[in-house]
Structures are given as C-alpha cells and as structure tokens.
Amino acid sequence: MASAGKRHITGWAIANTVVIAYALFPVWWIAALSFKEPSTLTDGNFIPEKWTLDNYRGIFDTSEFTRALINSIGIALIATVIAVVLGTMAAYAVARLRFPGKKLLIGMSLLIAMFPPISLVSPLFNIERILGIFDTWPGLIIPYMTFSLPLAIYTLSAFFREIPWDLEKAAKVDGATPAQAFRLVIAPLAAPGVFTTAILVFIFCWNDFLFAISLTSTTAARTVPAAIAFFTGSSQFQQPTGSIAAAAVVITIPIIVFVLLFQRRIVAGLTSGAVKG
Amino acid sequence: MNTPTPATSTAPAPGGTEALSEGARQERRLGWLLCAPAVVVMLAVTAYPIGYAIYLSLQRYDLRFPGQAKFVGFSNYGAVLSSDFWWEAFWVTLFITAVSVAVELVLGFTLALVMHRAIFGRGVVRTAILIPYGIVTVVAAYSWQYAWTPDTGYLAALLPSGDAPLTEQWPAIGLIILAEVWKTTPFMALLLLAGLALVPEETLRAAMVDGASAWQRFALVTVPLMKPAILVALLFRTLDAFRIFDNIYILTSGAHGTGSVSILGYDNLFTALNLGIGSAISVLIFICVGVIAFAFIKLFGAAAPGAEETGR
Numbered sequence: 001m002a003s004a005g006k007r008h009i010t011g012w013a014i015a016n017t018v019v020i021a022y023a024l025f026p027v028w029w030i031a032a033l034s035f036k037e038p039s040t041l042t043d044g045n046f047i048p049e050k051w052t053l054d055n056y057r058g059i060f061d062t063s064e065f066t067r068a069l070i071n072s073i074g075i076a077l078i079a080t081v082i083a084v085v086l087g088t089m090a091a092y093a094v095a096r097l098r099f100p101g102k103k104l105l106i107g108m109s110l111l112i113a114m115f116p117p118i119s120l121v122s123p124l125f126n127i128e129r130i131l132g133i134f135d136t137w138p139g140l141i142i143p144y145m146t147f148s149l150p151l152a153i154y155t156l157s158a159f160f161r162e163i164p165w166d167l168e169k170a171a172k173v174d175g176a177t178p179a180q181a182f183r184l185v186i187a188p189l190a191a192p193g194v195f196t197t198a199i200l201v202f203i204f205c206w207n208d209f210l211f212a213i214s215l216t217s218t219t220a221a222r223t224v225p226a227a228i229a230f231f232t233g234s235s236q237f238q239q240p241t242g243s244i245a246a247a248a249v250v251i252t253i254p255i256i257v258f259v260l261l262f263q264r265r266i267v268a269g270l271t272s273g274a275v276k277g
Numbered sequence: 278m279n280t281p282t283p284a285t286s287t288a289p290a291p292g293g294t295e296a297l298s299e300g301a302r303q304e305r306r307l308g309w310l311l312c313a314p315a316v317v318v319m320l321a322v323t324a325y326p327i328g329y330a331i332y333l334s335l336q337r338y339d340l341r342f343p344g345q346a347k348f349v350g351f352s353n354y355g356a357v358l359s360s361d362f363w364w365e366a367f368w369v370t371l372f373i374t375a376v377s378v379a380v381e382l383v384l385g386f387t388l389a390l391v392m393h394r395a396i397f398g399r400g401v402v403r404t405a406i407l408i409p410y411g412i413v414t415v416v417a418a419y420s421w422q423y424a425w426t427p428d429t430g431y432l433a434a435l436l437p438s439g440d441a442p443l444t445e446q447w448p449a450i451g452l453i454i455l456a457e458v459w460k461t462t463p464f465m466a467l468l469l470l471a472g473l474a475l476v477p478e479e480t481l482r483a484a485m486v487d488g489a490s491a492w493q494r495f496a497l498v499t500v501p502l503m504k505p506a507i508l509v510a511l512l513f514r515t516l517d518a519f520r521i522f523d524n525i526y527i528l529t530s531g532a533h534g535t536g537s538v539s540i541l542g543y544d545n546l547f548t549a550l551n552l553g554i555g556s557a558i559s560v561l562i563f564i565c566v567g568v569i570a571f572a573f574i575k576l577f578g579a580a581a582p583g584a585e586e587t588g589r
Contacts, residue, residue, distance in 0.1 A: 008396070015391050016398040023405040026459065027412065029431065030420040044431045090315040098301070099308030105316065112323050116520045116566050118539040119559040122546050123326035123333060146322045149315055209415050209523040210539070214547065225415040229527065241423065248416040255411040263404040266411075270464070271471035 027252065034245035041241055055246035065247055067219045068227035072251065075137055075223060076205035079144040084198045087152025094153070095160035106157075109150035120146060121214045128215060135217045143211045148201040155200060155269045159193025196269040199258050206255070224251045327563060333556035340550035353557035363558070365534060366541040367565075373450065373537065374518040377457045381514060382507075384458065385465030392466065393473045410463040418527035421456045446534040453535060456524045461517065465510050472506025473499070512573040516566055538562050 034055050036048040059065040128134040171181040212226035228247050231240040337349045357363045424430040427441050442448035476499050484494045522539040531540035546555035
C-alpha cells in the first residue's frame, strides 16, 4: 500500500516535471543565448560557458531599444487604463442594470473579439495617414482597443456577476451613505476583478506585433516586439542574435513577474468569461 | 450556479414597455449611458474601418500611383481569387489551423487532466503553464528560430549537418505548427480545466460503481458533459490560429511557401503598397473567419461565449 502510494507520487512528480520543462525550455534557451559571449554564441549549449552582460549593455546603450521600451510601457499602460475604465462601466451596466440592447452589446463584443486584426490593418493604415496619427502613440492605442475592450467587458461582467450586490443595500440599511457603501463594500469586492482584467489587457497589448509593425515607421511609436524584428547587428557581418536575445529577455520579465504574483487570478480571469458563460 | 438576484426590487417584468416606472426608466438610461463610450469606441475602431476596407477593396488604389485611384468594382477580388498566391496561402493557413488545433486539443486535454488530478504541485504547474501563454509571441518565435538555425541551435544540431529545416516548405510548416502549439496549448488547457471543474464528481463515482473503466468514464461521462467547454475552446483557438502571423513572420517571413493569408495581406500592403488588393485580401480573411464562426455555432452547436447570460 505504502509503495503503491509512493509510486503514485513519483508518477505525479514526473508528470509535473515534464509539464514544467515543456513550459520553460524555450524561455531558458533564449535567456542562455542572451548571456553568451559572441564567441560562444553558436555552441548550442543550454548553459553559457562564459557568462557576460555585454548583450544587455549593448541594447541599453542605443536609444533604439530604450525608446521602444518606453513606447511599449506607455502605450500598453494607457490602452489598459482606457479599456479598463470603459469596460468597467459597460460591464457594471451589463451585470447589474436592466436595459434593452444588453444582448446586442455582448454579441457585438463577441464579434469584435473574433476579428482578424489583419482585416483592420489596411483601412487603419490609410485612416491614420489621413488623420496624421500614423506612427504616433494614439495610432497604436486606438487599434489596441479592438481586442482589449471586448476582453475587458467579458472578464469584468463575469466577475461582477459574482459580487453579492445586496451587501450594498444592507450597508445602506445600516446607515452608510451611498458613497460609503460603494467605497467600503462594493469597491473592495470589485477591485480584484478589475485588477485581473487590467493584467490580461496589459499582456495582450504588450504582446501585439502586427499592429506595431504595420502602424509605425520610426522609433517614435515602435514597441519592443516590433523593434526587435528590425534590429541590426553592429556591423553588417554580425547577426544581432545576442541583442535580440537580451531584448527578448527584458520584455519577458514583466510577464513572468505578473504570472508568478497573480497566477490564480489570471487563471480565473481567463476562464471565467469563456467557460462559465 | 447561483441565480442572480434582480438588481432592483422595483424593476418591472421585462416586456412591460408601456408601464415603465420612473426607476426603471432611469435604470435604462443609466445602462445606455454607461455602455455608450465602449460602444462608440468599438464601432469607431472596427465597424468603421471594416466598412472602409470594403470601400477600398473596390478601388484601384496603389500607393505608388496615388493619382490613378478609381472605382473598379470586384476586379480586385477577381485578381486575388484567381491568383495562386492566395490559394497557396489559404491552404497553408487551413493546414496549420487544422493540425495545430487538433494537436492542441489532445495535448491540452492531457495537461488539463494532469492539473485537475494532480495530488501536489498543482499551483506550480499552473504557474509554469501560464508562461507560454503570457510570453510575447515574437520572443518565443525567435527562441524557436535560433533553436532550428544550423550552427546556433541545439535542435538543429540534432539533425544531419547541412539540414536547414526553416528553408524547406514542409519542415518549416511543421516548425511553425510546433511554435504555435507550444505557445497556445496552455490557453486550451486552462479552458478545458475550467470545463473539467464543472463535471460533478458524484457522476464519475456512480459510473465507477457501475463498472465503467477509466477510458469509458472519460469518453462517456466527462467528454459529453464538457462538450460546451470543448466547443468554446475549439472555436476560440480555430479563429485565433487562422489569423496566424507573428510566428510565421519571424520564423520564415512567409518564404518557401509558408505564408499564411495574414502574411499575404501584409505583404500586399507594405511591400507592394497596393491598398486595393490588400483590402480585398483583408475582407476575404474577414469573411473566412465569419464562415468558421458561423459553422461552429450553427453546425456544432457551440454556444457563443456569453450566450447563456444574455438569455436571461
């Protein structure tokens, strides 16, 4: 009996290890590349023989990368804030109020969530050139609304439906003003959902590549994923492998931090809107 | 699932339009007011551009010769649909979509079962599995590209020397699928895991008492009960896979017959600067995605996510 239990545990340990290795090895590989010296870059080893930070120094020396990093952070943050504010308003209405057109709103955001981004690129490219916002921050923030707003409305309305809104009424009966009832009762209950949605939206914006390479032409608004694709080596005979690997690690760090800190909530956010219906 | 309590006690029965109380009318107005900004933004960034794309697709509009723009009817569509480039990209996209979604379903189910049944380390596995989901696709694609590049890569080193899989059509398509599967299986697994949580434990135990084997319990109890979750996951992933762009752009740039329809659209716009043809491709991709969604919802009866809640 004891040995069967032990075998069981070993089995799970192996399964877990396989899953973790599967998830991590491409990440590990690119991180290893980023720490390799140019001379050992092509050795194919998983652990660098000689560790160096030169690749990181190299990318932070040029304004190309730092500029792209600022663009990425700024654009993703602004898009997230707008999407979460507008999404919260709409999701609150969907979860709590009765009004005709609710079904239409949900249907519309579903439709938009399925939109192929490439279908928007050609008209947006021309519209933005005409409006003069091509290659600017708003020129990327606005298209990012296409996927972030439906995502925000979905996940938030799923979260909001779980909130026991009667508590608000109970607080008012107990003598709280509407503002107090909101601040002390509803806001703390709604905050985790809003925060989770913000993380998911941020990851989406941070990830975008198609809009970023199509709707920018200079370093003015180009985000890191797009900038990496245009990296060149310091001479024409040199591949930018080390720089790309280092830049890749830098933009991966925030995601890893989010995942480690908010793992449970991200899972809840991803699945609540889609599966619970 | 708990039934939602009515938002206000004064709200009239839905449908009683003539006799709206003041409170209900206010609630209505507030609802519209709160949704308006989101609706305006969504229409402005999707409905208007797609309408404009349809308009552009009916024009001869080449940015190198802007003076020659004129209305040409459906001739752009004729040009696209009669070109081998479109059909090759279309079949490649369809192939990548079908294979990657099928592999992801099997792999994702396995992962979901591991996470669902794991005795320990569930949290660690869930955290690890979110990393491929969260990581920037371009970064992952570079990792795969370097891995398969002769001289740099650990995976290319396993091949007979001189092999450069990314420069041959079928091996390259295989690697594109691999990169896509690695990145998106976790998403599939998490959706399926949520579906697994909805299967009542008692039903499984009852089946076990009745003598059903593990496989029978899975095929005859778990899967049918999870059907809605499976269909939603498949719908999401199929639509997503059909739009594949980032992985291909980094791995092969669409060379050697590996371009998807999205890559083709991008090339026509930004390499050939032909807005008319590019827009026609955009509209065609939009139609394809619509057909896939329609097929899933009508033929397989996938509930559109959120459909139940709107039924209330």
